[in-house]
Amino acid sequence: MLTPGRAIMGALFCPSTRYQTRMRTTTTLAVTCTLATLLTAATAATKTPSAPAAPAQPKLVVVMAVDGLPQEQLLRYRDQFGDGGFRRLLSQGAMFSDAHQAHGTTVTAIGHSAILTGAYPYQHGIVGNNWIDRATGESVYCTEDRRHKYLGEETKPDDGTSPARLRVDTLGDQLRYATGNRAKVLAVSGKDRGAILLAGKTGTAYMYMEGSGNFASSSYYMAQHPAWVQRYQAARPQDRYYGKTWRPMLADSDYAMDAGEKAFAVSYYSESGQPDAAYYQRLKGGPFVDELTLEFARAAIEGESLGANPAGVPDLLGVSLSAHDYVNHANGPESRQSHDHLQRLDRMLAGFFTYLDKRVGADNYLVVLTADHGFANSAEFSQQQRMDAGRVDGRKLMDGLRAHLDGAFGAGKVTFKASLPNVYLDQAALDKAGIKRFDVEQAASRWLLAQTGIAEVYTRTRYEEAGATGTRLDLLMRRAWHRAESGDLVVVPRPYWAFGSGSSGATHGSPYAYDTNVPLLMMGKRWIVPGRYTRNAEVVDIAPTLATVLQLRPPAASEGRVLTEALVGGAAR
DSSP: OOOHHHHHHHHHHOOOHHHHHHHHTTOSOOOOOOHHHHHHHHHHHHOOOOOOOOOOOOSEEEEEEETTOOHHHHHHTGGGOOSSSHHHHHHHSEEETTEEOOSSOOOHHHHHHHHHHOOOHHHHOOOSSEEEOTTTOSEEETTBOTTOOBTTSOOOTTSBOOOTTOOSOOHHHHHHHHTTTOSOEEEEESSHHHHHHHHTTTSEEEEEOTTTSOEEOBTTTOSSOOHHHHHHHHHOGGGGGTTOEEOOOSOGGGGTTSOOOOOOOEEOOOTTSSOOHHHHHHHTTSHHHHHHHHHHHHHHHHHTTTTSOTTOOOEEEEEEEOHHHHHHHHHOTTSHHHHHHHHHHHHHHHHHHHHHIIIIITTTEEEEEEOSOOOOOOHHHHHHTTOOOEEEOHHHHHHHHHHHHHHHHOTTTSOEEEETTEEEEOHHHHHHHTOOHHHHHHHHHHHHHTSTTEEEEEEHHHHHHHOOOSSHHHHHHHHTOOTTTSOSEEEEEOTTEEEOOSSSOOOOOSSSHHHHBOOEEEEOTTTBOOEEEOSOEEGGGHHHHHHHHHTOOOOTTOOOOOOGGGBTTGGGO
16 A cells, blocks of 8 residues: 555656557556556545534524623532533533633623624723713713614613614624525513623514513514514513512522521512502512513524524524622622522523423534623622722712812813713813813822722823733723723722612622623533633633634624634634
């Protein structure tokens, strides 16, 4: 048998056809090889082994976000999970233990934007849940669009109705483009921003209506709801919880690791004695809104035939589960209520995955689960742990800054508006007063840094002239700053400090690990290699990784890496 080297040498010295003819007249040795024969042999012998064939595309990709779930909680309570929810993801999927929402302002809108754009705020333009519009000087909501209305529901001016303020495309948009709009992209959430920012520009978003308890879309997406949505709304599933009480599902001893509060009981009712807007709003603050979200997701899978696309192309479903964020805000992630809610959510996920197994087929779908942000413990709990912790009253802080600038530059000459952490200077007023913005930035920064609980202040001049510097904090905050949408000053609290007032509850929004470190789990045995991966990963890695699986072009502003270490055949791609 010819080795690769020998086959090539044989081909080089094989007689030509004309030479073979001459040789037959002078010798009894018949030379029968031809150049073509040896070249064929050489090619076969030197052929590089082909890479493993990429597995077929999933029929359905389900991208799930648990609003306000820090990685720490997932690990702390993992021994109490059942078999089919989080535990299934952890045992049958890939788990990235050092995964982060790697930008400095960790809030719901920014985190949801990162998941399927693969982009940071400095590109996608969503710099908060709310910010100040420089053109009008008014506060704007991240997904408000007064050109559009909810379908069949009351719409307030600042309600979220479209992705107009999202400046980039998403994975779903790329999927729709690549398939000639044959792929279906749909997202559902308890919050409008949770659905809209996952659905992207060309998908369809459905959100929970706190006035009626319905899930509804807006006129941005369609003129009227399809028949399956109308049937779902007519059944009024949201009313089944009226008069029910949320109590701990585990034994008291199972909550020993919590902050020590006594058993709780949360009842769902209204003063009118029947389901009404007060009841539907109250429903948002506990596990039942997540049950409804997953129930509507099932209805969407069946109503839109997701995962069984007649065109034979993959579909994409985004599911954002909102209640954990509300529970943590009210009680802190160290609370018994937060602990119990996560256990209930685990059982809900188990039921949802079982449904997907039967409806779509266990080998036909891929699931990604992450969070839009983590959570700090309540200041009071952190203080009990002997941490330097507290709350910075944003209104008092801005009143103090205004008084300081009046004293430094003259009363009323420096005006600004704030949507913390952003502070917006009135440039026209500065020009009129002959005051340089740089001088105001410096004076404001010095004063703010002297205040209790403030760690750092970033300025527009610093970003425009120097960009990011070498520290991790600088990098995260620079990623969170958008030239057109962000403030002239960005104020960062110290670790375990947060903007807010009052004496209870907790929040998020900082660049610190308790807010950035979130779960990143992927499951789908035909595409994902199970295991725990300790290499740093970011939520922006989800979009390019799924683009690789789906054989798509990544979204235009995507900066994440492909998580090849967790992909079947990843090393060969």
